[in-house]
Amino acid sequence: MKPVETPLRRRAERFDAIVVGARVAGASTAMLLARQGLRVVALERSREGSDALSTHALLRPGVVQLRRWGLLDQVVASGAPPVRRTVIHYGDEVAAIDIASRHGVDAFYAPRRTVLDAILAGAARAAGADLRFGVAVTGLVRDDDGRVRGVEVRGPGGRRTEIHAPITIGADGRRSLVARAVGAPGHWRGAGAGGLVYAYFAGLDVDGYEWLYRPHVSAALIPTNGGEVNVSATVPAARFAHDVRPDVERGFWRVLAEADREVAERVAESTRTSRWYSFPGQPGYHRRPFGPGWALVGDAGSFMDPTGAHGISSALRDAELLARAVVRAQGGASGEREALAAYQRDRDALSARFFQAVDAVASYRWDVESLRAELLAMSTEMSRESEALTLLDRPPALRLAA
Numbered sequence: 001m002k003p004v005e006t007p008l009r010r011r012a013e014r015f016d017a018i019v020v021g022a023r024v025a026g027a028s029t030a031m032l033l034a035r036q037g038l039r040v041v042a043l044e045r046s047r048e049g050s051d052a053l054s055t056h057a058l059l060r061p062g063v064v065q066l067r068r069w070g071l072l073d074q075v076v077a078s079g080a081p082p083v084r085r086t087v088i089h090y091g092d093e094v095a096a097i098d099i100a101s102r103h104g105v106d107a108f109y110a111p112r113r114t115v116l117d118a119i120l121a122g123a124a125r126a127a128g129a130d131l132r133f134g135v136a137v138t139g140l141v142r143d144d145d146g147r148v149r150g151v152e153v154r155g156p157g158g159r160r161t162e163i164h165a166p167i168t169i170g171a172d173g174r175r176s177l178v179a180r181a182v183g184a185p186g187h188w189r190g191a192g193a194g195g196l197v198y199a200y201f202a203g204l205d206v207d208g209y210e211w212l213y214r215p216h217v218s219a220a221l222i223p224t225n226g227g228e229v230n231v232s233a234t235v236p237a238a239r240f241a242h243d244v245r246p247d248v249e250r251g252f253w254r255v256l257a258e259a260d261r262e263v264a265e266r267v268a269e270s271t272r273t274s275r276w277y278s279f280p281g282q283p284g285y286h287r288r289p290f291g292p293g294w295a296l297v298g299d300a301g302s303f304m305d306p307t308g309a310h311g312i313s314s315a316l317r318d319a320e321l322l323a324r325a326v327v328r329a330q331g332g333a334s335g336e337r338e339a340l341a342a343y344q345r346d347r348d349a350l351s352a353r354f355f356q357a358v359d360a361v362a363s364y365r366w367d368v369e370s371l372r373a374e375l376l377a378m379s380t381e382m383s384r385e386s387e388a389l390t391l392l393d394r395p396p397a398l399r400l401a402a
């Protein structure tokens, strides 16, 4: 559906920033802007507390962000178990890696999205942001020179209104209306894509995160809230379409057994506690994330195949890079274009090599040696990223010196 574009109306609510979408990217951005004293509204068309189509392993940069923002305690209190070890199966070879204590993080977590998204929404509200669920943005509002000045919304009951602000932030996911409406150009495009099926299981012992790789298949076991484990099984998107999608349950068991027969037997002995969820796969992309009066964050601006398990961490990182840029621009510390261009530069610099590595793994054209090299590259990039996020806490002069 083509987004609606309307001329500016005079009577409308006004804020300093509008955020479209209020999940990991949107709620975090709204929280960070509100913490800096901006008047923010976040508009989310789904119901508050609803689930998202996503597994939810957080890697170090994501946990670093939650710690820095003072939200990690809530994740721990939710009962998401600490993950202190990553076990990687390269075919029949198994490597166990203990999580090192670095950047104030000694364990990873994989809270359910119903838990994490609610924590972020609560933190945004506590900071003073106005979060509205069940409200769909239907189009952008522009002034005569084409600058985005706000959004048109349809609330419960179908009533249409406008909301205006100097900046409209699309945190509205892979099918972003904001990105489509502004015609945000793509500047990187991936080729690899995996299609996957997942479900939750109880009574399944896991030793931290378990990632399983064998030529043309992969799988993951991710411990989460309530003693449950998220188990996913992935194949290249082309195979998924004809071999898994027609019967996702059969496809799941077949692919999991291909990845590792013993692990499949362990999972089969546990109890499935959820329905099946499936994702057909989508190649990664990076879009230009800003223009006059608008910006993009989270999946709206960049997406990587889920095999990288980094989308949430990227969203939490970019929420902060963007919020800082918006605050600089609105406070007059720099021009809007300059501040938002710096946001793009930092985002791209922190994700370029990671993006390549994820794309290579998602191509499923690797052997064990090249897979190892790509996973090592991802790990190196995440250390660099965690370091960069930690440095944000230092005053700018010290950051430059570091």
Ligand SMILES: Cc1cc2nc3c(=O)[nH]c(=O)nc-3n(C[C@H](O)[C@H](O)[C@H](O)COP(=O)(O)OP(=O)(O)OC[C@H]3O[C@@H](n4cnc5c(N)ncnc54)[C@H](O)[C@@H]3O)c2cc1C
Pocket: 020, 021, 022, 023, 024, 025, 026, 043, 044, 045, 046, 052, 053, 054, 055, 056, 057, 058, 059, 135, 136, 137, 138, 171, 172, 173, 174, 176, 177, 196, 279, 297, 298, 299, 300, 306, 308, 309, 310, 311, 312, 313, 314, 315
């Ligand atoms: C199968 C799968 C598995 C994944 N596994 C992992 C993993 O293990 N670890 C990890 O870190 N990442 C993972 N990811 C990636 C992760 O899910 C995303 O990167 C993350 O959800 C991005 O968050 P977001 O807030 O940008 O977008 P979303 O979570 O998609 O939220 C966007 C929100 O915008 C709202 N919205 C859209 N349009 C409008 C509108 N017009 N008006 C109002 N609201 C609107 C939607 O309702 C939605 O709630 C996975 C993704 C998939 C698909």
